[in-house]
Amino acid sequence: xxxxxxxxxxxxxxxxxxxxxxxxxxxxxxxxxxxxxxxxxxxxxxxxxxxxxxxxxxxxxxxxxxxxxxxxxxxxxxxxxxxxxxxxxxxxxxxxxxxxxxxxxxxxxxxxxxxxxxxxxxxxxxxxxxxxxxxxxxxxxxxxxxxxxxxxxxxxxxxxxxxxxxxxxxxxxxxxxxxx
Numbered sequence: 001x002x003x004x005x006x007x008x009x010x011x012x013x014x015x016x017x018x019x020x021x022x023x024x025x026x027x028x029x030x031x032x033x034x035x036x037x038x039x040x041x042x043x044x045x046x047x048x049x050x051x052x053x054x055x056x057x058x059x060x061x062x063x064x065x066x067x068x069x070x071x072x073x074x075x076x077x078x079x080x081x082x083x084x085x086x087x088x089x090x091x092x093x094x095x096x097x098x099x100x101x102x103x104x105x106x107x108x109x110x111x112x113x114x115x116x117x118x119x120x121x122x123x124x125x126x127x128x129x130x131x132x133x134x135x136x137x138x139x140x141x142x143x144x145x146x147x148x149x150x151x152x153x154x155x156x157x158x159x160x161x162x163x164x165x166x167x168x169x170x171x172x173x174x175x176x177x178x179x180x
Contacts, residue, residue: 001043002055005040006063006065032044053080057078061075068128068129079138083142084136088131124137141172
């Protein structure tokens with residue numbers, strides 16, 4: 001059994017209209033999910049599952065929905081090649097709201113440009129929620145995306161980050177094409 005807590009305002013999204021989201025996760029994985037809608041607590045009952053990877057997938061999907069992703073984007077984590085990562089901005093600048101806001105703004109960019117460019121270049125999804133930045137990406141591009149977000153958080157110029165991502169994606173494509 002695994003116990004999680006998600007923000008109260010995300011509980012309804014995890015449950016879904018008439019329980020659709022919860023039921024979809026349970027049907028696709030065979031894992032029973034109990035949700036306490038008054039406390040935001042989630043119990044993932046995975047003791048009947050033989051494949052431990054499925055339990056990790058359910059855990060990641062629940063956490064992704066809790067961190068602001070839509071269920072459709074979180075369902076990308078059913079794929080074996082997808083991964084999930086959370087940056088906690090408190091680890092970078094402490095708990096001052098002004099500092100957290102500044103870092104979130106750097107990732108979002110003017111009119112959402114930075115977030116959109118990173119998502120398009122890496123075919124990933126980024127969610128900025130509370131004091132976290134969460135990422136769903138395929139395992140090959142995850143390190144590129146993590147490094148680029150870390151560069152932005154630590155103050156690198158946006159143009160430098162874009163060039164880094166473009167060069168890394170180009171190199172990854174070459175490796176995949178020629179089996180390097």
